[in-house]
Every structure is written in C-alpha cells, then in structure tokens.
Amino acid sequence: MNLEMVLRSLCNCAGIAGEEDSASRCACGLLQEYFPNAQLDAFGNVIAVQEGAADKPILLLNAHIDQIGFVVTHVGEDGFVKIASVGGNDRRLMMAQQLRIFGREELVGVVASKPPHLQLPQEHGKAPDFADLWVDTGLSSGEVCRLLEPGDRAVLCSCFEKLLGSRVSSSALDDRAGVAAVLYALELLKGRRLPVRLAVLLSAQEEVGGSGAKIGAYGIQPDYALVADVSFAYHSGCDRHRCGELGKGPMIGIAPTLDRGMSHTLCETARLEGIPFQTEVMNGLTSTDADDIAVCRSGTRVCTVSIPMRYMHTPVECIDLQDVEASGRLMAAYARKLGEGGCDKCGN
Amino acid sequence: MRELIWELCKLPGVSGDEGRVRAWIINQIEGHCTWKVDPLGNLIAYKTGRNRAKNRVMLSAHMDEVGFIITDIAEDGRLRFAPVGGIDPRVVLGRRVYVGEKALPGVIAAKPVHQLTKEQKSEIPKIEDMRIDIGADSAEQAREHVQAGDCAVFHSDSTAFGDGFLVSKALDDRAGCALLIDLIRSPLAYDAVFVFSVQEEVGTRGAKVYPYHVQPDMAVVVETTTAADIAGVTGADRVCELGKGPVVSYMDRGAIYDRQLYRLAFDTAAEHGIPCQTKTMVAGGNDASSVHSAVGGVRTLAISMPCRYLHSPSCVLQESDIQNTRLLLEKMLEKMAVL
Structure with a gap:
C-alpha cells in the first residue's frame, strides 16, 4: 500500500459534512480491499465489521470521513450567492478564495472581495462575517437559478500538495489522514489472527457535532474504540502547551473522558514496538468522535490516536506522512496486543 | 487567446x-x-x-x-516574507505559494481558528506576522532550498468559469x-x-x-x-x-x-x-x-x-x-x- 497515493486520492474527493458521498465512496472502495462487506449506511457512514469470531471483543477503528465546508443559503439573480459555514471555518482567510460548488453540476466560484478603495475604515484589517460574504459564480440569472439552490455544498479549492520531506498539505487532511492511518493499520493486520474482531467506522458529520459516530457506533456495538483524528502541531505563534509536534508520532490521548487503561497500554505498546509517540492531555471532552462513541449504548472504552497537524481547518492543512504511518502501526500493534494483558479489561 | x-x-x-x-x-x-x-x-x-x-x-x-519576497529564514525553518506590490492582507492567509527558482510549494497560514480568542477570529493578522511553511523541520533544512531574496508567487487554479469569465x-x-x-x-x-x-x-x-x-x-x-x-x-x-x-x-x-x-x-x-x-x-x-x-x-x-x-x-x-x-x-x- 502506497500511503501517499491513498491519502492523495482520499483528499482529492470532496466530502462536506452532510454530503460526504464522493469521499465516502472512495474510502469504501479502499476499505473493501480488507473487508469486502464494507458499505455505506443510510446516514453516509462507511461501515465494516470483520466476519466470524463472534465471541471475540470488537475493536473499532474510527476516523471521520467528512470535512468542513460551506452550504449555499441564497442564490442571487446577479450570479452572486450567499453561503454559511459548515463546521468551524476560519473567516480570516476567505477573501478572494476559489470554491468548488456542488450544484446540479460542479461549478467554480470566487469569494467576492471589496477592493481596498471601497473598504470602510472599520473594515480595514477585519475579517467579514460569513453572512456578509458573496460568492461570484459568473453565471447569468437564468443559469445560476437552474444550477444552484440553497442546500448545495461548497468547499475551498486545494489539491493535495507535497512539501519538503514527508510533509504534505491539503484542505481535507482533517480527517482523511485519520482514514489513511486506519487503512494502513488494516494493511499491517491483513491475514493475521487477532484476539479481537475488527470493525471500522468512517463517520459522517463529525465536524458538525458527531451524529455519524453516534449512529454508526450504535449499530456496531464495539467493546473498544481507537479514534484516529488530528490534533494541533506546534509552530511559532501557537501555544506550546496546547500542541504536539509534527513528525514526532501520534498523540495518544489522556483525558477524563478517555479510558485510562487504554491510554496506558497504547503508550506501553508504542514503547515496546519502537513507535514514536507523544501524549495529548485534555481536561474534559476531546472534541472528536471519541466523545460520542464512549457513551454509546452501554458504554465503550475509547482512546484517541491523533495525528499532529498544522493549520487545522484551513485549505492548507499540513501533516507529516510519517505520523500517519506511525499511527497506523500503533493501532495495528494495539489490536494484536489487546487481550494479552489484563489491564484494559478492568479499565484501570 | x-x-x-x-x-x-x-x-x-x-x-x-x-x-x-x-x-x-x-x-x-x-x-x-x-x-x-x-x-x-x-x-x-x-x-x-x-x-x-x-x-x-x-x-x-x-x-x-504582485507577490512576495523572502526576507529571512526563521529558526523553526519557516520563512519570513514581505509583500511586493500592493497586496491586501486579507487575501494572503490560507494560500499556497511557490517559492524561488525551483517553484518549491509552500503554504501561508497562522494559528488555527480553534486557538483564537473571539476578537482574534475577526482580525486579519499582519503580513509581517505570517510565515511561509515549506515543510522544513529546521532553518538548516530550509536553507538547502531557499535563501533570503527569493521571490514567491501565489498558486492559482487558473480556469474558466460561469458565463465566459477567467480566474487566475x-x-x-x-x-x-x-x-x-x-x-x-x-x-x-x-x-x-x-x-x-x-x-x-x-x-x-x-x-x-x-x-x-x-x-x-x-x-x-x-x-x-x-x-x-x-x-x-x-x-x-x-x-x-x-x-x-x-x-x-x-x-x-x-x-x-x-x-x-x-x-x-x-x-x-x-x-x-x-x-x-x-x-x-x-x-x-x-x-x-x-x-x-x-x-x-x-x-x-x-x-x-x-x-x-x-x-x-x-x-x-x-x-x-x-x-x-x-x-x-x-x-x-x-x-x-x-x-
């Protein structure tokens, strides 16, 4: 498996929360290499559960398939349309950005920006609210109304780009990087007898509150879950205490809402296997699908394995491929190890 | 044409x-x-x-x-830069650029939105506070590829759109x-x-x-x-x-x-x-x-x-x-x- 190729193809598909189709289908196809029964559910989740071994505990590998984007809220007859944010977009970077708009056809739009001579003094250096933005479609009134309607999704243009070394950039790395890590773990576990039964949930709508994880986990009923999302990587200007670092391996979560035993075992496993890792200490919720999976049905033991990322929720998110690989290795090693010791079973 | x-x-x-x-x-x-x-x-x-x-x-x-000129390589391997020509700081953040003769890809971004205060969320950072990230892990690595004085240009997906418009x-x-x-x-x-x-x-x-x-x-x-x-x-x-x-x-x-x-x-x-x-x-x-x-x-x-x-x-x-x-x-x- 060529991790970079897999990640590139995942990133170049759009999958805005609530309309994940293109990315979900791409990921489902990749997942079927390992689980031919992988499928999309009615909500847009991609789900697979390993067949047989019904007596073994289920270990769920999770990443979310959706990404942040925009939804069209109004179509103006002059070819300019209004949008609202889907998920936590950064309004400081919107002016003069190109968008892919998914109407009846895929269209190009440009976020209209007032030239400097028309900016009011109070607008200088300020980022406008999303509600004040107009997107220029360049279409005539008849065409714009034929091709676009409220509810259509849009996303900032940004293809996968390789930077120096093993670093890459794209708008969709949150969380296609996690999806790639899950696929890489499956690659490493292919054909192995495991003490667990594997399941995969590539969840929809994480960026708007985690409904996909709630629905998906309800059906799968996992005993354990590893959540492969992204977290903050340090660069100057950031708060160091709130960040991991690029290239230093997955960030293993430690938090009141995560299973302490799993956090411990993950760190131990990484040490034993020589996999680089860092810890990410949080004081409550994790703001990932782990929050919902943990409290699904009768409860699930959960831990996060986050890939460090710079510039999260921008069109130029950056990660290090080595961290994706190390995350995959760690999840695979954990799956082999689970059931060996006793500590995870008692939760402490 | x-x-x-x-x-x-x-x-x-x-x-x-x-x-x-x-x-x-x-x-x-x-x-x-x-x-x-x-x-x-x-x-x-x-x-x-x-x-x-x-x-x-x-x-x-x-x-x-209009574009940018690299003024310095920061300790963390990211590049300090200044605008060449009149560039509105509002169109700089979140963009891809190509740096120098070899058109090395880089990105311009800042502290993620999650870590900003309410006031910061609506404030455009000053260009002098932004950096170009080329993926270098250190100043030494960056210096192998870039030097002060190199220029950078915006990436753009040049395309026709709408009713006979061109964007680039x-x-x-x-x-x-x-x-x-x-x-x-x-x-x-x-x-x-x-x-x-x-x-x-x-x-x-x-x-x-x-x-x-x-x-x-x-x-x-x-x-x-x-x-x-x-x-x-x-x-x-x-x-x-x-x-x-x-x-x-x-x-x-x-x-x-x-x-x-x-x-x-x-x-x-x-x-x-x-x-x-x-x-x-x-x-x-x-x-x-x-x-x-x-x-x-x-x-x-x-x-x-x-x-x-x-x-x-x-x-x-x-x-x-x-x-x-x-x-x-x-x-x-x-x-x-x-x-």
Whole structure:
C-alpha cells in the first residue's frame, strides 16, 4: 500500500459534512480491499465489521470521513450567492478564495472581495462575517437559478500538495489522514489472527457535532474504540502547551473522558514496538468522535490516536506522512496486543 | 487567446524578477519583430506594419505581478516574507505559494481558528506576522532550498468559469501582455512599438526608462483595472463593470490622460460597434503615471480590461472584454499612427 497515493486520492474527493458521498465512496472502495462487506449506511457512514469470531471483543477503528465546508443559503439573480459555514471555518482567510460548488453540476466560484478603495475604515484589517460574504459564480440569472439552490455544498479549492520531506498539505487532511492511518493499520493486520474482531467506522458529520459516530457506533456495538483524528502541531505563534509536534508520532490521548487503561497500554505498546509517540492531555471532552462513541449504548472504552497537524481547518492543512504511518502501526500493534494483558479489561 | 493567457499567468514574475516571463515572451514574438532588452529588463519590440506611421505609437503592458519576497529564514525553518506590490492582507492567509527558482510549494497560514480568542477570529493578522511553511523541520533544512531574496508567487487554479469569465493569479497584467503578443503576431497597418515592462507594481519603475528608449509621440498603456461590480456595491462605487468592454480612463491617481485621445477612443469604439466604458471613480494608477511625463512629454491613454479581485490569487476577467480590448487597440493604433 502506497500511503501517499491513498491519502492523495482520499483528499482529492470532496466530502462536506452532510454530503460526504464522493469521499465516502472512495474510502469504501479502499476499505473493501480488507473487508469486502464494507458499505455505506443510510446516514453516509462507511461501515465494516470483520466476519466470524463472534465471541471475540470488537475493536473499532474510527476516523471521520467528512470535512468542513460551506452550504449555499441564497442564490442571487446577479450570479452572486450567499453561503454559511459548515463546521468551524476560519473567516480570516476567505477573501478572494476559489470554491468548488456542488450544484446540479460542479461549478467554480470566487469569494467576492471589496477592493481596498471601497473598504470602510472599520473594515480595514477585519475579517467579514460569513453572512456578509458573496460568492461570484459568473453565471447569468437564468443559469445560476437552474444550477444552484440553497442546500448545495461548497468547499475551498486545494489539491493535495507535497512539501519538503514527508510533509504534505491539503484542505481535507482533517480527517482523511485519520482514514489513511486506519487503512494502513488494516494493511499491517491483513491475514493475521487477532484476539479481537475488527470493525471500522468512517463517520459522517463529525465536524458538525458527531451524529455519524453516534449512529454508526450504535449499530456496531464495539467493546473498544481507537479514534484516529488530528490534533494541533506546534509552530511559532501557537501555544506550546496546547500542541504536539509534527513528525514526532501520534498523540495518544489522556483525558477524563478517555479510558485510562487504554491510554496506558497504547503508550506501553508504542514503547515496546519502537513507535514514536507523544501524549495529548485534555481536561474534559476531546472534541472528536471519541466523545460520542464512549457513551454509546452501554458504554465503550475509547482512546484517541491523533495525528499532529498544522493549520487545522484551513485549505492548507499540513501533516507529516510519517505520523500517519506511525499511527497506523500503533493501532495495528494495539489490536494484536489487546487481550494479552489484563489491564484494559478492568479499565484501570 | 485563452491558452496564451494561461501560459503567461502560470509563469512566476514578481516585480524585479521578471526574467522567465520575458524569456517566454521573446520566444513568442521572435520572427515577428525586432526587439531589445533595456538595462532594467523592459522588453521593447519594434513591429513593422504595412505602412510607415506618421506618429511613433507605443503600446505597453507590464510583465510583473504582485507577490512576495523572502526576507529571512526563521529558526523553526519557516520563512519570513514581505509583500511586493500592493497586496491586501486579507487575501494572503490560507494560500499556497511557490517559492524561488525551483517553484518549491509552500503554504501561508497562522494559528488555527480553534486557538483564537473571539476578537482574534475577526482580525486579519499582519503580513509581517505570517510565515511561509515549506515543510522544513529546521532553518538548516530550509536553507538547502531557499535563501533570503527569493521571490514567491501565489498558486492559482487558473480556469474558466460561469458565463465566459477567467480566474487566475497574475491576470494583472499578463492579459495585457497576451494582447500585445497577439498584435505583434498579426499583420498591422502601421509600424508600432510594443513594450513589456518591469516593476510596475513597485512604483512604475520600468516605465520611467522605456519611453527614453522608444521616444514615442503617443502611448497606450494596456492594463487591467479594478472593477467593483459585485453584489452589494451599487452606482459609481462599482468603478467599472465586466462585460461592458474596455475601460478608457480620463484620470486616475497617477495621470490625467490626453483629452483628444480619450475622445478618439470612444469615437473609434462607436464607429466599430465595440462596447466601451470609463471609470466612475478617480482611482488606481499604472505605467501611464511615469510615461506621460517622460522624455519631454508623451500623449498618453490607458485602455484597460475591467478586473475583479485585482492583486489577489483570483483575479477575474471576462473573455468578451479581452476580445473587445484587442479590437479597440488595433483600431486605435491605425488612427493614432496618422493623427
């Protein structure tokens, strides 16, 4: 498996929360290499559960398939349309950005920006609210109304780009990087007898509150879950205490809402296997699908394995491929190890 | 014409670093004219027409684009940079750029939105506080690939969209360059001089010297100019509108244009059924600011294509305006040569 190729193809598909189709289908196809029964559910989740071994505990590998984007809220007859944010977009970077708009056809739009001579003094250096933005479609009134309607999704243009070394950039790395890590773990576990039964949930709508994880986990009923999302990587200007670092391996979560035993075992496993890792200490919720999976049905033991990322929720998110690989290795090693010791079973 | 524009827009050519654009243009016009390059880098092309002109008419368009210059490599391997030309800080964050001769990909971003205070979320960071990240892990690694003084240009997904619109970086003024190339490669009625100029975006520096070489009687600056014909902007604030043809200026921040040439442009447009407009605001400036007062004075006109989102990675032009500007330039050349 060529991790970079897999990640590139995942990133170049759009999958805005609530309309994940293109990315979900791409990921489902990749997942079927390992689980031919992988499928999309009615909500847009991609789900697979390993067949047989019904007596073994289920270990769920999770990443979310959706990404942040925009939804069209109004179509103006002059070819300019209004949008609202889907998920936590950064309004400081919107002016003069190109968008892919998914109407009846895929269209190009440009976020209209007032030239400097028309900016009011109070607008200088300020980022406008999303509600004040107009997107220029360049279409005539008849065409714009034929091709676009409220509810259509849009996303900032940004293809996968390789930077120096093993670093890459794209708008969709949150969380296609996690999806790639899950696929890489499956690659490493292919054909192995495991003490667990594997399941995969590539969840929809994480960026708007985690409904996909709630629905998906309800059906799968996992005993354990590893959540492969992204977290903050340090660069100057950031708060160091709130960040991991690029290239230093997955960030293993430690938090009141995560299973302490799993956090411990993950760190131990990484040490034993020589996999680089860092810890990410949080004081409550994790703001990932782990929050919902943990409290699904009768409860699930959960831990996060986050890939460090710079510039999260921008069109130029950056990660290090080595961290994706190390995350995959760690999840695979954990799956082999689970059931060996006793500590995870008692939760402490 | 569209392909010609895409090829030109793709080339990196920040002010003072126009070499690749110039080399490409020379390749395009070779055999259709004689040319020379002056000490600042202006490319001057002498085109022979079917007839000798009474007046020496000069058409110019600038090769340079707004962009960035690397000023330092920070300790963490990210690059400090400064804007070259007038770039609104609001169009810098969250963009991809290409750095240096080898077009090394980089990204410009800042602290993620999750870690900002409510006030910071609506504040555009200062350009001096932004960094270009090329993926280097250390200053040493970055230095293997980049040095201070290298230039960076915006990435752009150049494409046609909507009803005949083009979007790309550098349309200001590669679209003008494309028109000049096309005219040079076409049979013309009269001799004319064409200039592809440098350093327009940093104070029309090239335009201070190329008239000296050309000694023109009359000049037409071929440009793109700010159009604000977007939703929410009405009346004169729109300045000019896409799809309504070339923009002929009477005055801007840099020059007051020749009155007779201004009228001649509208008369010529009317005569040939070419849509034509003027600016409804005294704003902007271009090479004309230097050309009109050069070498003892040059009768000067500016004919521009209306452009939305000027100086951003997503400049927008209308193809019909490009065609109509091409047509008006050709007709004006014929008239001005014998005026």
